[in-house]
Amino acid sequence: MIAYLIKRVFQAIAVMLVISLIGFAIQGNLGDPLRELLGQSVSEQVRQQLRDELGLNDPFLVQYMRFLGNAIQGDLGTSYFFKEPALEVILKKLPATLELVFGATVIIIGLSIPLGVFTAIRPNAVFSRLILALSIVGLSIPVFLTAILMIFAFSVELGWMPSFGRGEVVHVFGYWQTNFATKDGWVHIIMPSIALSSIMLPMFIRLIRAEMIEVLQSEYVRYAQAKGIAPWRIYFVHALKNTLLPVITVGGVQIGTMVAYTILTETVFSWPGMGSMFLEAVNRVDTPLIVAYLIVVGFIFVVTNTIVDLIYGLVNPTIKLGRMGA
């Protein structure tokens, strides 16, 4: 177990190093920090002096190591626009994004398992055909279009749902403010969560369905039938457990990806999270903030993947973590 853990942590660190290198490369090539600091009307001599002072003339490796050292200490530079540490800016926006991802995840898990299982065990039912048809529609409409259509239908035409912002939030601790404490908060998070889940949900329904169909044809399912086990137990104990094992791995990766998908959803719903912040940062060429965003998202991605792998190892009896040191 320890050896496996150490191995996974090393892999995670390696990935983070690559991400930081990409981030650093962007920083060096996107925008000129001097212009942001000094404006245009300063003499070339002063510029060069400042370049030296800021270390911008140092060799690449020295600059990268400095960047890395600062990053490890949580210093990802200062946002040009907010004039605040970039990490701080992001951490303020992070809870809104995480709550949105959480809402979408709950929708995905809550619906994909029952729908995936149902469409697998009753492939010819009208309801199954309907779900599969809808899932194709869901898969083929881009997230932002789904979001806009939902706003048009439920906010503009019907006036049932708010289309804008987080609504009333309640402070939990630190920068964390939650949507889940008030009715207004709940109402505001529903449509963005659905929009965000609109691609993943159909994907997961299909994934679970396909896995389940395969598992149901396996020999051990037939053996369970030969033992006289009740169908519900065969579906939900024998088959579902084997179905979800591969789904967990894919699922973990996808939840990480969803953090990136929030850029579109947040922008359409003016959701004050780090996705919409990122798009604004790009518009303002706020390089430190862009780089900080990439590194934070990369970090979230790596952490969720590592956790998912560990969970997979724990729930899959054929993987003995203790023996996987090599």
Next chain:
Amino acid sequence: MSLLSVRDLTVKFGSRTGPVTALNGISFDLARGERLGIVGESGAGKSITGFALMNLLSKPGYIDGGQILFEGEDVAQMSPRDVRAMRGDRMAMIFQDPMVTLNPVLTIGQQMIETLKAHRKLSTQEARQIALVKLKEVYIPSPQDRLDQYPHELSGGMRQRIIIAMALLLDPKLIIADEPTTALDVTIQADIMALLLEMCQSNQVGLILITHDLGVVSQVTERTMVMYAGRIIESGPTRSIINDPQHPYTQGLINALPQQTPPGQRLKQIPGTMPTLATMPKGCPFHTRCALVGEGCMTHVPSINQFGSSFVACHEVHRLQNEVPAEDVS
């Protein structure tokens, strides 16, 4: 009353070009505690017969006609609920490959206990005790530990032992074992077969043993049924089938045994291959490979008639033996 009485069992597979017949008018009886072997080449319909008896054919297969009277009830007509109550309780099945038979994510204990609980009102503790007793009966070392292990932690032979114990859990009247040792290491095949025989004898359990291996059949079973292309072509006491085969196909099978061939010589295989369901010839299904083939063989399917202690379905045997055919088995 016999334990099992199969009459004119017909199984078909639905296909795009219409149904094809996989089992054609199978009839046989099994007395309580009797052991019957089913032999025949690959694709003869042995497994299909086993699954049909359990009413466990998977789509697109279905029972198209006939009766499967098990303890007086027709399995083919039972409600799904009654079939489920029968399976694993009064009639148990042992599958071919123990490496894929057990569910990889459930412990041995869970899989044994669920079987008991599916058929009896028992607490988990009581069920666990019964499971333990059964594991001991099949000579599994440290059975207590086995209950908490997952299948992948056990060897193939150990798994098949456990599967035999699982088949015995509810004291069934009949066990259907479909090539229970083919997937195992040669060195332990005999052990497992001996265990199965011992368990059936000591518990008065009927056994239907499906196998390719005539040697195994002669050691374990009292009667043998030879299948070819979805039909029974010969059946009788195992000793007669082995020592005095009547049907040219059975004779071919026996002659092809390695023991029948002097060392260094090629095995005497039956020429040709068995027809598939789609290429089934008219008349006797064996006539395309038969040395004795006569005119009637190409046009009429032979009925099964008694010769001595066996039943044989062959026009030419009838003619050569020059005997008046006795009454039909049914």
